[in-house]
Amino acid sequence: MRGSPNFLKDTDTEWITVDPGVRRKLLTHDGALMLVRVRFEKGGVGPVHSHPHIQSSFVVSGRFEMTIGGETRIIAAGDSYIVPSGVPHGVVALDAGELLDAFTPARADFLPG
Secondary structure, X not given: OOOOOOOOOHHHOOOEEEEOOEEEEEEEEOOOOEEEEEEEOOOOEEEEEOOOOEEEEEEEXXXXXXXXXXXXXXXXXXXXXXXXXXXXXXXXXXXXXXXEEEEEOOOHHHOOO
């Protein structure tokens, strides 16, 4: 991360492809908290997975089929959800869209190099 430890300009980080039709951009973070933008093309899939982090997400745009712990819902722009630590979850983009994910603690596996 370049510049100030407290501020991040959009141009300070790059989009990376994480799965077909899915890109991620790391935003501000410290050891306790991390923000991440995730963009999906229509049909993009975030496969079912789990991690020890608590995740809370906001739907910036689009519509998604979101599954958390076996419960599936259709979510759309303006909606949000929370994933408790260790709970399996995954998403399918019904339309092109973007999620804003927050993780606590920060996901060290998302940090470069």
